[in-house]
Amino acid sequence: MIPSSKEIVELILKGSVIEAQEKIMEIRETAVRMQEDNLKLRQQIKVLEGEIAFRGKVVWEQPYYWVEDKGERTGPYCQMCYDKDGKFMRLQGGENGTWQCKSCRNSFFDNNYRELRIAPSDEDWRI
Numbered sequence: 057m058i059p060s061s062k063e064i065v066e067l068i069l070k071g072s073v074i075e076a077q078e079k080i081m082e083i084r085e086t087a088v089r090m091q092e093d094n095l096k097l098r099q100q101i102k103v104l105e106g107e108i109a110f111r112g113k114v115v116w117e118q119p120y121y122w123v124e125d126k127g128e129r130t131g132p133y134c135q136m137c138y139d140k141d142g143k144f145m146r147l148q149g150g151e152n153g154t155w156q157c158k159s160c161r162n163s164f165f166d167n168n169y170r171e172l173r174i175a176p177s178d179e180d181w182r183i
């Protein structure tokens with residue numbers, strides 16, 4: 057509880073100057089603590105505002121995410137990792153529409169995916 061000015065005035069009127077000084081110190085310490093807390097909260101707000109602005113650039117395009125900023129596109133990023141942990145893990149591969157996440161080990165198939173059918177060659181029949 058922060059000492060009130062009334063409390064301090066009463067102490068001075070009683071002649072308890074040292075006690076009044078202690079109460080004033082208490083107020084000063086509280087003010088410093090509040091300034092520090094205020095600074096921390098302002099920094100947190102900045103970080104969160106940055107995250108909100110960034111999330112506005114995230115584009116869902118089944119089965120993965122892209123990040124679009126000033127006409128530039130990066131990605132694709134793993135849907136599982138972003139939805140679960142808010143982390144952007146770049147997907148690897150892309151050949152034949154197949155992508156892998158090195159973090160959660162999931163595989164994703166986009167519209168370019170075609171099932172590979174390997175025609176049996178003559179060598180397959182050798183024993």
Ligand SMILES: [Zn+2]
Nearest residue numbers: 134137157160
């Ligand atoms: Zn992942």
